[in-house]
Amino acid sequence: MDLAYIPSPSSGVIYLGPIPLRGYAFCIIIGVFVAVWLGGRRWVARGGQVGTVADIAVWAVPFGLVGGRLYHVITDYELYFTDGRDWVDAFKIWEGGLGIWGAIAMGALGAWIGCRRRGIPLPAYADAVAPGIAFAQAIGRWGNWFNQELYGKPTDVPWALKIDADPGIGRVAGTYHPTFLYESLWCVGVALLVIWADRKFRLGHGRAFALYVATYTVGRFWWEALRVDTAHHVLGMRLNQWTAIAVFLAAVLYFVISAKKAPGREEVVEPAAVAEAEEGEDGVEPARAESGEAEAEAKGEAEAKAGTKAKSEAEAKSEAEADGEAETKAEAGPAEPAEQSQ
Secondary structure (H helix, E strand, O other): OOOOOEOOOOOOEEEEOOEEEEHHHHHHHHHHHHHHHHHHHHHHHOOOOOOHHHHHHHHHHHHHHHHHHHHHHHHOHHHOOOOOOOHHHHHOHHHOOOOHHHHHHHHHHHHHHHHHHHOOOHHHHHHHHHHHHHHHHHHHOHHHHHHOOOOEOEOOOOOOEEEOOEOOOOEOOEEEOOHHHHHHHHHHHHHHHHHHHHHHHOOOOOHHHHHHHHHHHHHHHHHHHHEOOOOOEEOOEEHHHHHHHHHHHHHHHHHHHHHHHOOOOOOOOOHHHHHHHHHHHHHHHHHHHHHHHHHHHHHHHHHHHHHHHHHHHHHHHHHHHHHHHHHHHHHHOOOOOOOOOO
């Protein structure tokens, strides 16, 4: 008897009247918002403009969703295109089924288009959003919990995941390794590692993104071996394990070559932001000059008014003194003639 386990939700859908709120989609949406928010803050800290990350995400996110779904459908085509299956189900993305490899590849293509439109380098953008993508994956994996999918081998550990039976899809009740939880926690660790390494070593030119990819694939190789869902095998290993190895080697190779060819971090990540800052500085100087001239003119006018007032007071004083002398003479009268000598 299992004394402790992680329960699974009885349903992955909550109905708000006639509107279905699906847990899987909800987790994906929250993850996207977190990635854009954190990526935006990191982009501005690197010298970019506010709103750039969100503008490029308008391209990257749809491309990523399409790429993730395509990878899943292609590598698990038997779920949609074999006897007894309905190919229309391939479009039901809300039921789960996104391959991270396809999502990153196609998302990068969409980001490249957005970056070209904004005139900024894709590697710099990738470095800014790398930790946010890892956090988005950590949140998105909880969608698998809502759908009771992608769990691992049977186990009786205290943190085992309880799965309900579903004969329609061949799901057997029991307690299994919660591989969704392992990946979620691993992705949080990857995000924190990238943030720390980026601050300490000032990673640039796509190396922060390469670090994210390399560290993620290490964990992916491990928990992929625990999963029991249907998958293609090559030389005794699951296809995704081989993919993880290939992507890991590519990320490490890029990191090493990039560090030699372009050490340090980009000085300018968005030329438009630099131009905007320079325009702001140019506008401040004329304003200061005009302010100084205005102050000088005001001071001159004040001095002129003070001088005019002082002159008027002096003239008035002189006139008053002159009038006083005239009155004094008038009161004294004419002078008496002197006596003639005898």
